[in-house]
Amino acid sequence: KQEVTQIPAALSVPEGENLVLNCSFTDSAIYNLQWFRQDPGKGLTSLLLIQSSQREQTSGRLNASLDKSSGRSTLYIAASQPGDSATYLCAVGTSYDKVIFGPGTSLSVIP
């Protein structure tokens, strides 16, 4: 059974720092992996989608990597800003047609 974990559960950094959020999954037979951000009381906004054949995706200050063999994905945020404060979730699309969400990392960027 696929399990998805995210470490750390919460993170607080000063503005301008580069940071890395981690997502781990137990079954490497995945279809894709997607990173989202969620602001309090809002829906989920898609940040990056990595297909199983890809190693990384980039969008602006965000870079997501995928290492299926080790069961890990990282989301790198460069030059963090207070507006980046949110909860970040990863979601694994499995080969048996289910999507498993991680519990999320709550990020606070302090001005």
Add this chain to the structure above:
Amino acid sequence: EADIYQTPRYLVIGTGKKITLECSQTMGHDKMYWYQQDPGMELHLIHYSYGVNSTEKGDLSSESTVSRIRTEHFPLTLESARPSHTSQYLCASSVQVGGYTFGSGTRLTVV
């Protein structure tokens, strides 16, 4: 600009009332989903559909029902609302496993 729309955004309703939460998408996606999320908690899949006339129950037992008469429309209905139904309901769609686009959510309060 959102391609998946949920209405209403907020709803406060009395116990025993029948309610329908609307979800529509303009992307032509076959797969649609309903998730329930309590504040600060994980998402739970309550219903999904793989196309017109296809509906399935998700991982979390729910007293709600759904229908899929048109590709673009996936409403969720509660026949008799109770305070335990108070939560945020998130609709999503995709063309593949994962690769979700989420709506903004409906925050439901049953008093």
